[in-house]
């Protein structure tokens with residue numbers, strides 16, 4: 412029997428805080444999840460729960476006054492034993508620059524942020540390719556054109572010389588995917604890759620990601636508000652609330668047997684699994700506390716229908732196994748699986 416695949420990325424108890432003058436923002440406060448080759452992990456949760464900061468932490472591009480304060484992000488390359496802890500690398504150092512692009516690439520929430528206004532799309536792709544691969548300018552250009560073609564950009568020989576602002580939203584998104592994929596990363600982080608697009612283009616982009624994943628064997632971390640997209644695209648799901656992963660497991664288990672009251676509320680707030688509409692999640696009862704004032708105990712307790720006074724407002728639940736393949740951080744469930 413072949414050995415079970417090992418995760419290529421293991422995030423453990425990751426904490427990324429911002430230290431502005433007014434106080435500490437615990438943007439990511441105990442995130443943990445695994446990413447497997449060829450699989451898609453969905454990260455979901457309401458606005459501000461730390462999804463983008465988690466992505467930026469993995470790539471080590473958290474901006475000041477933020478920094479990773481603890482935890483580990485283990486990247487495991489094929490044939491390399493124990494892997495590299497990205498939290499220990501110099502964010503501006505050679506190794507991290509190599510990892511960004513070759514191992515992990517990010518499609519941003521807002522495509523314009525990926526492109527320079529003063530260089531054509533093609534020149535940026537060429538530069539990126541030559542930074543990571545030992546090829547001449549002409550060869551790099553041919554690869555850039557080929558990649559644009561693969562992501563469905565028509566007339567790529569002409570488009571390659573255009574600037575990002577000259578492209579329509581859909582084309583710009585495709586160009587950004589081409590830029591991210593131009594070095595064949597093994598992990599693609601797609602942060603709300605389709606929010607700014609109309610429904611048809613959205614569907615095309617998601618199909619494109621799935622096709623490229625098959626072809627390239629990439630792992631994808633898909634960050635989205637849209638649970639319909641998660642149902643369709645993801646193998647595993649991590650649900651975040653106020654910087655922490657409160658539940659995770661296989662997509663079917665999360666949708667059919669959600670265990671954490673927050674996951675249940677999220678699913679209830681979902682219009683329809685089939686809807687691929689561009690929508691923010693309807694609001695769950697109560698408002699998200701400001702990250703300066705994280706509630707004591709379980710951070711969800713002020714909004715939780717299953718709140719147990721004296722426990723949930725005092726004890727911070729650690730993740731525990733629930734059901735067959737899930738994990739939830741909730742005091743409704745016993746901490747360890749019962750002995751058989």
Ligand SMILES: Nc1ncnc2c1ncn2[C@@H]1O[C@H](COP(=O)(O)OP(=O)(O)OP(=O)(O)O)[C@@H](O)[C@H]1O
Nearest residue numbers: 429436438457458459460461462463464465475702
């Ligand atoms: N540069 C910064 N300085 C201070 N706080 C920040 C900074 N960037 C992010 N934050 C805070 O960190 C928290 C997490 O933000 P993040 O962008 O990761 O949320 P998100 O889950 O991606 O939300 P959305 O779904 O709206 O994209 C928020 O409270 C946000 O205000």
Ligand SMILES: [Mg+2]
Nearest residue numbers: 462463464520
């Ligand atoms: Mg975000």
